[in-house]
Amino acid sequence: GDSVTQMEGPVTLSEEAFLTINCTYTATGYPSLFWYVQYPGEGLQLLLKATKADDKGSNKGFEATYRKETTSFHLEKGSVQVSDSAVYFCALTNFGNEKLTFGTGTRLTIIP
């Protein structure tokens, strides 16, 4: 079945540092890939998505590129802020399987 493997956390960075959270997937066909973010005490929000190979999703300074050759969708941000502290989830859906398959989540803490 489909699966998502995410970088283990927690991750702690200083403000303005460069961020990478790794995500790889296993799926047949051509899945759609998502990054969701969960701020403390809230539900999940879509951060960005990509629906086909080589697409780049971007939002709020975050980027991720759909790499079919490496089955990856790594999340990056050039300069993180304290307000980026949250849990980040990589996820996929696949044609014929409408449910989101989530990774385990990566807790990110940014210190001033």
Added chain:
Amino acid sequence: DAGVIQSPRHEVTEMGQEVTLRCKPISGHNSLFWYRQTMMRGLELLIYFNNNVPIDDSGMPEDRFSAKMPNASFSTLKIQPSEPRDSAVYFCASRTGPGASTDTQYFGPGTRLTVL
């Protein structure tokens, strides 16, 4: 526009009691999902509906759990009887409709359930 609405936001109950969680999806959305989040198991899909019809309930842990969607604007998740291991945050999410797997799922704020 209002997002996905869940009630109650917090529920504390005693073992053996019935618990009902409620969800109102975004208007016009025809797919609805119930998830459970725990530290040990992460995010798990319990059940989802398309056009008010349950499509996949393979994630429902056992017969104590049941879910209904009597109309397009309301769904319930019921646990009867509740047990301490059911303590978790339960999320409802909605999406435009069947066959729209590339579309965003919009999550509600969740219900934090504590079973004593």
